[in-house]
Amino acid sequence: MGADAVVVGSGPNGLMAAVMLARAGREVLLLEAAERFGGGLRSAELTLPGHVHDLGATVMAMALASPAFRELDLKGVEFAHPPVVAAHPLDGQPAVLVHRDVRRTAEGLGRDGAAWTATVGAAVRAGLPLVELLLKPLGPWPARPMTFARAARFGLGAALPATTFARGAFRTERARALIAGMSAHSMLDLRAPISAGYGLTLAVLAHLVGWPVVRGGSQVLADALVAELRSLGGEAVTGHRVRRLSELDAPIVVLDVTPRQLLAMADLPGGYRRRLERYRYGPGVFKLDWALDGPVPWRDPAVASAGTVHLGGTLEEIALSEAEASAGRVSPRPYVLLVQPYAADPTRGGHTLWAYCHVPHGSRADVTDLVEAQIERYAPGFRDRVLARHAMGPAELEAADPNLVGGDIGGGLASLAQFARRPVWSPAPWRTPLPGVFLCSSSTPPGPGVHGMGGWQAARLALRHR
Template sequence: MAGADGFDAVVVGSGPNGLIGAVTLAEAGLRVLLLEAAAEFGGGLRSAALTLDGFTHDVCATVLPLARASAAFRNLPLRVDWAFPRVQAAHPLDGQDAVLLHRDIGETAAGLRSAVDAAAWRASVGATASGGPGLVDSLLSPLSVPRAPLRLARFATFGVLPATVLTRTIFGGERARALFAGMAAHSMVDLRAPITGGYGMLLGALAHRVGWPVVRGGSHRLAAALVGRLVSLGGAAESGQTVRDLSDVPRAGVILLDLTPSQVLAVCGDRLPGGYARQLRRFRYGPGVFKLDWALSGPVPWKDPAVATAGTVHLGGTLAEIAAGEAEVAAGRLPARPFVLAVQPCVADPSRAPAGRHVLWAYCHVPNGCPADMTAAIEDQVERFAPGFRDLILARAAHDPAALQRHDPNLVGGDIAGGDAGFVQFVRRPRLSLRPWATPLRGVYLCSASTPPGPGVHGMGGYHAARLALAGGDARVRSG
């Protein structure tokens, strides 16, 4: 590979974790080479005109609260312009106005229309938000000494519970239960399963603490800023470089693999000890997603006009309906009415579309690798809360799990979480270890979302892997 000689470290894959891993090593003084198989860097941080010229769509991630909150991003001098919607998320309900998630805790609590639920919101989500960076750092560094042990223990009393149990225990009203269920369903885990309550609490807390912003101009600009930082530190980045075998990687003291377990098995082959290889083969991938991108002639005609001010919209109705749909997916079946997560980026960033036009994307969860066309089911859910939506569609682009995996091989079977994110693989990701980023191969580390702390654009998998390499003595700065 061109320019491959003389590097102290090589990072394979340029998703958020690979990018952060590369920058972290370069910040420590190593000369780093970043290799990406695709023509563009970024993995889940890519944008393109998927429908019509002049319409910018994010291929995967758009709303990035974890990138605003995590230790991996917090102190990096990146030239990124963040755009914030007026309302962080909206949850429409049949026959009444939508429940709104605001930056302000009090405004959100008031919208629950129940003094009891308002107090419960403050005691759970609000307390998590007030935990500050120390609590976020503790949650995103699950195998480290917690920075906020007392706050982490308080979080755990709620967070370890299934979302269905937590919501029915502390909230009495439909509005609070529905709002919380929509956030917990981001986990792509059956809401009757342990720790799904924790996912909902963290996402709600991030809305209050840092907001749910988008990158002005498209998520690809965050990837470009990270690549720019790497190059400014003396590193190099090469796209269009497919690594099929570890022998394709230039020799270096440190190799970080931003790959999921099935790809690690393919790349490392019989170099891996049998026991470790078996652990990787037992790794479980989670549900996939079916995603739609639309170019629209105008804003979505929501029944409740307040929804038009929200960057993220959760379409699924009540807690019972959302939980039932997610349980169907977990059982390997398609729900009749899927939970739909929608994002309207132009609410915060009008530059994504020509004047007066809009872009919108939405996805629903499906069984891993499911080939079913969910276009009608998704659009029916939008129409349910925004009659006349279909009349605004200028063009659409559909992406089933196979298409998503072709775009990014890390999305195995359409799994955007890098593996099932339930309790078992929360503590065994990809294996039970205090150093899960390390492999038995000297100097080779894993850094994808298949390692702790799991899914999300936080970069912490790369951050932890890089710091482990630096602490372990494999990383040595090349003299001269």
């Protein structure tokens, strides 16, 4: 195709790889099968005209913390922060609130405030160098002995199941529920090793950089990356699906795809193919978007100021819900992750809202009523505010973005085994056995999230290869 490098797929990792290669002077061609760039960074009017909804990612903590995004310093992207980072309502008592300030958050946890400061607060004091270490699990690392020491202390708790960590570190229902809600972002059974690590990382990010949204919708971030690529002389094309690698003719090919797509696209060496075939995908999600005639009528008014809300009750309730999804069953009282973009960004055409719950991989169950019942539990009268709704189960999500295999928005099971081999065990898992071909999706380290680090690592290896 006449380019020095071809990037297939325009999710955040593919976009990052394309920009990094173009900045290094390569002639880059970006190919996207969909009609709009972005993958999980797309926005659309899903419910009513003028109401902007994000199809995938909305909350952008990882983007602010990512070394790759901080290096880019993109223009035209504004991150909007809600007054409260996150809220966790509980029955019969005030909601637990997460603020940017560690001390203020700890005060809301009562007798567990000191424990929050000693665990999450200690990691926050380590600052962004610790987060960089987590986002570059296989290096390259800066020579910072103190950061490694702090990471080792952080890792002792992070390696535990969330249930074990919560019960060992905290005494109150409030603090245990809070860490459960954070850890359930992992889509793991909370009794599984390292599930606490995901919750602790998100808690640290809440205090270090916040959990903002992109003003105007996540599509703005994707479009800014495409604009940066084009300003560097790169070409970006939508509506072009690559089915086989033999269609491409470039010394560097970077693929923002998961193992299942790569298996279909290329004739791979037998050993590598067998390892990819063993790659496991996780539970799916069922996502709902709403257009409302006003804000959600939360029983505790403080929740209205939160950008993200975790609904599911106590540690025990959330752990049961996540265990059922991991075991292939639909929970009758699912953990619900809800985002109120209007708490930070009033430019999206009114009160737009989205939420999802975890369901078995590839599930075809319609759980709209279950999700809305969880919202009604903490916001009586919510359904009366609904002007329109839009539902996407695993099949619809995968149709919108083939990387969401079976509705798995994480690019693969986030288990301990696949943390170490994602998608295969290798000191450089972004490199494939095919000369000049690299993987960069969330199926590579450091995994899911809008951080661009998979693309950053793949581009770095590709440039070294050339």
